[in-house]
Amino acid sequence: MEDFLTGKKHVHFIGIGGSGMYPLAQILHSKGFYLTGSDNNETETLKAVRNMGIPVYMGQRAENIEGADLIVYTAAIMSDNPELIAAKASGVKTVERCELLGLVTSWYNKAVCVSGTHGKTTTSSMLTHMYLAQNVDLSTVIGGKLKAIGGSGRAGSSDVMVCEACEFSNTFLHLFPNISIILNIDADHLDFFKTMDNLRASFTKFCDNTTDILVVNGDDENTMRAVKASGFNKQIITFGKTDKNRYYPENIKRISDFQTDFDLMENGSKIERISIHVPGAHNVLNAVAACAAALATGVTPENINKGLSTFWGAGRRFERLATIGGITVVDDYAHHPAEVAATLKTAKAMQDFKRVWAVHQPFTYSRTYTLMDDFASALEIADKVVLTEIMGSREKNTYNVYSADLAAKIPGCKWFPTFEEVARYVADNAESDDMIITLGCGDVYKVAFRIEEILREKYGK
Numbered sequence: 001m002e003d004f005l006t007g008k009k010h011v012h013f014i015g016i017g018g019s020g021m022y023p024l025a026q027i028l029h030s031k032g033f034y035l036t037g038s039d040n041n042e043t044e045t046l047k048a049v050r051n052m053g054i055p056v057y058m059g060q061r062a063e064n065i066e067g068a069d070l071i072v073y074t075a076a077i078m079s080d081n082p083e084l085i086a087a088k089a090s091g092v093k094t095v096e097r098c099e100l101l102g103l104v105t106s107w108y109n110k111a112v113c114v115s116g117t118h119g120k121t122t123t124s125s126m127l128t129h130m131y132l133a134q135n136v137d138l139s140t141v142i143g144g145k146l147k148a149i150g151g152s153g154r155a156g157s158s159d160v161m162v163c164e165a166c167e168f169s170n171t172f173l174h175l176f177p178n179i180s181i182i183l184n185i186d187a188d189h190l191d192f193f194k195t196m197d198n199l200r201a202s203f204t205k206f207c208d209n210t211t212d213i214l215v216v217n218g219d220d221e222n223t224m225r226a227v228k229a230s231g232f233n234k235q236i237i238t239f240g241k242t243d244k245n246r247y248y249p250e251n252i253k254r255i256s257d258f259q260t261d262f263d264l265m266e267n268g269s270k271i272e273r274i275s276i277h278v279p280g281a282h283n284v285l286n287a288v289a290a291c292a293a294a295l296a297t298g299v300t301p302e303n304i305n306k307g308l309s310t311f312w313g314a315g316r317r318f319e320r321l322a323t324i325g326g327i328t329v330v331d332d333y334a335h336h337p338a339e340v341a342a343t344l345k346t347a348k349a350m351q352d353f354k355r356v357w358a359v360h361q362p363f364t365y366s367r368t369y370t371l372m373d374d375f376a377s378a379l380e381i382a383d384k385v386v387l388t389e390i391m392g393s394r395e396k397n398t399y400n401v402y403s404a405d406l407a408a409k410i411p412g413c414k415w416f417p418t419f420e421e422v423a424r425y426v427a428d429n430a431e432s433d434d435m436i437i438t439l440g441c442g443d444v445y446k447v448a449f450r451i452e453e454i455l456r457e458k459y460g461k
Contacts, residue, residue: 004070004093005033005103012068013037014083016056017046021074023141023153024100025049030155038064038083048151062086069093072100075169076394101141101163102174108139108161110297113175115165115206116183116217118339119286122278123183125314126290127162128154130307134299136160144333145315160297165206167199168192172206180210181293183286185222186338191366191395196222204229213237215293217285218245239292241285243268247292249284257350258312260284264291264301272301278313280346316445318343318437322452325459326432328353331448335363335441337374344381347435354433358382359426359447361440362390362403369399376409382437384429387415388422391442423450427458 005011011028013021016037022045029035029052038057039046050056057064060083065071071087071094078084087094105111114124121144129148131138137156141163145152165172165180168189185203193199200222207214207230217223218238227236238245249262250270258279264271276287287308294304313319316333323329334343340360347356358379362368368375368390379385387403407413416422426447430436438448 003103004095004099008033008070008093010034010036010068011070011072012065012087014060014064014071014073014077014081014087015039016049016054017041017043018074018076018097019045019143019145019152020097020101020141021072022049022151023139023155024072024097024104025054026052026153026155027104027139029054036064036068045151060084065090065092070095072097075171098169098171098174101171102176105161105163106176109159109178111161111163111175111177112179112181112293112297113163113165113172113177113210114181114183115167115172115203116181116223117167117186117188117336118342119183119282119289120164120166121314121333122283122317123181123286123290124162124164125317126276126287126308126311127293129311130290130294130299130304131160131162133303133307133310136299138162142314144317147312147315148310167202167206170202173202173209175206175209177206177210179213179215179293179297180206181215181289182206182217182220182223182226183289184217184220185226186336187371188336188367190370191364200226200229207232210234213293213296215239215289215296217289235296237292237296239285239288247288247295249274249288252281252284257352264288264304266295271295272305274305274308276308277311279318279350280342282342282346318346321448322455324452324455326434327430327455328435329448329452329455330435330437331445332437332439333441334439336367337371337378340375340439341378341381343437343439344378347437348381350435352433353435355383355431355435356381357384357386357426357430357434357436359386359388359422359436359438359444359451361388361438361442361444361447362406363440363442364393365390365395365397365399365401368403368406369401372401372406372409375406379406379410379413385410385413386422386426387413388419388440388444388447389415389417391440393442419447419450423447423454427451427454430455
C-alpha cells in the first residue's frame with residue numbers, strides 16, 4: 001500500500017475526539033509527528049488529547065486545516081462538513097481513518113486483529129490485559145474505554161498491536177493482520193453488504209489478507225464457510241464450545257453473577273483454570289478466543305489468567321453504573337438482535353434480580369427495518385421493554401420505519417420520543433431488586449445517566 005505518511009510532518013485530525021481517532025493520535029504522536037485536531041464536543045478524550053500537547057480547535061471550520069500536510073477524517077463526518085470540504089479542495093492528501101489505521105497496522109510484526117459481528121471490544125480488551133500481564137509494551141486500538149489503559153487506545157514500543165477489525169463498509173480490509181481472530185459472522189450491516197454471501201465474502205478476503213495465523217470459531221457455520229473459501233494456507237487455530245475445536249472450555253462453574261470459572265482445554269488436555277469477571281456464556285467463548293491468540297503469540301498460561309483476573313469489563317459492555325434504592329442500572333453497547341438476546345439472557349440468569357428492564361435505542365433505520373422481528377424476539381426476553389426513537393446516524397428514514405412499529409410487536413412495550421420521558425417512566429416504575437439495562441451503540445447511555453440522577457433524587461445518595 002501507499003505509505004502516505006512518508007515525508008509528512010503535520011497531521012490534522014477532523015474529529016480527533018472519536019474513540020477510533022484517539023488511539024491513532026496517540027501512536028502518531030509517539031512517532032514524533034506534529035498533530036492538530038478539531039471536534040464539536042468537549043469530552044474526557046479531548047482532555048487526554050490536550051494533555052499530550054496536541055492543539056484542538058472546537059468547531060469545524062475551513063481554517064483549521066491550515067499548515068497540515070496530511071488530513072485524516074472519520075466516517076462519521078458528513079460530506080457537507082466545511083472542514084472536510086476545505087480539506088478535499090486544498091490539494092493536501094486527505095484520508096479516511098480506516099486507511100490510516102491500515103497503514104499503522106503494517107508497522108507491527110504481531111498485529112492481532114479481532115473481527116466478528118459481536119464481541120470484538122471485550123475480546124480485544126481481554127487480550128490487552130493478557131499482554132500487559134506478560135509485561136508486553138503493546139499498542140492498542142479498542143472500540144470502547146478500557147480502564148487499564150485509560151481510554152480506547154495505547155501507544156507502545158513493542159512489535160505487538162491489538163486492533164479491533166470492524167467489517168462495516170469493509171473497513172477491516174484496509175488492515176494488515178499477522179494474526180486474525182474471527183469470533184462469529186451474523187447478519188448485520190446488510191444495508192451495506194445486501195446479502196449474507198457478500199458479508200461472508202468480505203470475511204474471506206480478510207482471511208486472505210492475514211499473513212500468519214487465523215484463530216476462528218469452529219462452531220460457527222458462517223465463519224468456517226468464510227475460512228474454507230479463502231486461500232489462507234498457514235496456521236488455523238479453532239476455538240469453540242466443544243472438543244471438536246483445539247481450544248474449548250470445560251467444567252464451567254458460575255461462582256457469582258459476575259464471575260465464571262472454567263478449565264481452558266487444548267486437544268483434551270487442561271491448560272489452566274481460568275476466572276473471568278464479566279457475565280454470560282458468550283464471554284466464556286470470548287475469553288477462550290483471546291486465550292488461543294495469546295498462547296499462539298507467546299503469552300504464558302499464568303499471565304493469561306493473571307490478565308483476565310484484573311479485567312472487569314470494558315466501558316459500555318454490561319457496565320454497572322449504580323445501585324440506588326435497590327435498583328441496579330447497567331449500560332450495554334448491544335445493538336444487534338443476537339447481542340441484545342445474549343445480554344438479556346445473561347441478565348435474566350442472574351439470581352439477585354427480580355425483573356429486568358430493557359431500555360433500547362434502535363440504531364439505523366435499515367437495521368431496524370430489516371431485523372425488526374429478530375429485535376422483537378430478543379427484547380421480549382426482558383420483563384419490561386421501553387424504546388427510544390430510532391437513531392438514524394448516517395441514514396435518512398427512507399424505510400418509513402419508527403420505534404412505534406417495533407413496540408407494537410412486543411407485548412407491553414412502551415416508547416417515548418424524548419430521553420427525558422423514557423428516563424422518567426423507567427425511574428418512576430422500577431422497583432427494588434430490578435435491573436435496568438440501557439442497550440444500543442448510539443447515545444442511549446445518556447438515558448442511563450439520567451435514570452441514575454432521578455433515582456438519586458428519589459432515594460438519596
